[in-house]
Amino acid sequence: MGNKVDLKRIFGVLAIILFAIVVVLLIVLNLSTSKKSTSTSNGRVNNEFNSEFLIYDGKNIGSSVRALLSLVIGNARENSSDATKLIDIKYQLSLNGEFEEIFSNTSNTNIEAIENLRDSLELKHEYYVEYVYSKKTGNISGIIIKYENVKTSFKPDEA
Numbered sequence: 001m002g003n004k005v006d007l008k009r010i011f012g013v014l015a016i017i018l019f020a021i022v023v024v025l026l027i028v029l030n031l032s033t034s035k036k037s038t039s040t041s042n043g044r045v046n047n048e049f050n051s052e053f054l055i056y057d058g059k060n061i062g063s064s065v066r067a068l069l070s071l072v073i074g075n076a077r078e079n080s081s082d083a084t085k086l087i088d089i090k091y092q093l094s095l096n097g098e099f100e101e102i103f104s105n106t107s108n109t110n111i112e113a114i115e116n117l118r119d120s121l122e123l124k125h126e127y128y129v130e131y132v133y134s135k136k137t138g139n140i141s142g143i144i145i146k147y148e149n150v151k152t153s154f155k156p157d158e159a
Contacts, residue, residue, distance in 0.1 A: 061126055061127075062123045088101065091117055
């Protein structure tokens with residue numbers, strides 16, 4: 001019986017050691033994951049402000065881009081006095097169409113122009129959405145909506 005007691009103790013100690021190792025690994029992995037989630041694929045800060053917009057990055061159907069623009073409109077209403085949170089838009093509505101721009105500032109948020117753009121988008125067409133980030137705040141300061149995936153640049157007016 002002495003051997004059985006010794007084996008039980010050994011297995012008990014091994015179980016405690018394995019449990020401790022698993023807990024340490026979970027803590028380390030959780031810290032690693034949370035650090036990764038604070039930055040986006042392009043290294044920009046994924047702060048609370050940006051997070052609601054980032055799900056629309058890339059290729060989207062028109063109805064999704066309309067939802068994005070509804071968020072931009074809500075943001076403009078909510079942050080009309082904070083220029084660092086107002087988002088400018090550069091967009092293309094048709095194949096080979098010219099790009100147009102909508103700039104928002106504290107004296108004119110251009111909500112009506114953004115609503116008109118939202119209503120002009122074809123529901124089932126796929127658009128390409130890109131973001132421009134403020135070098136000062138890390139917030140999204142501009143959105144590029146393209147009818148086709150062409151290279152274009154955009155410099156939002158920042159406060």
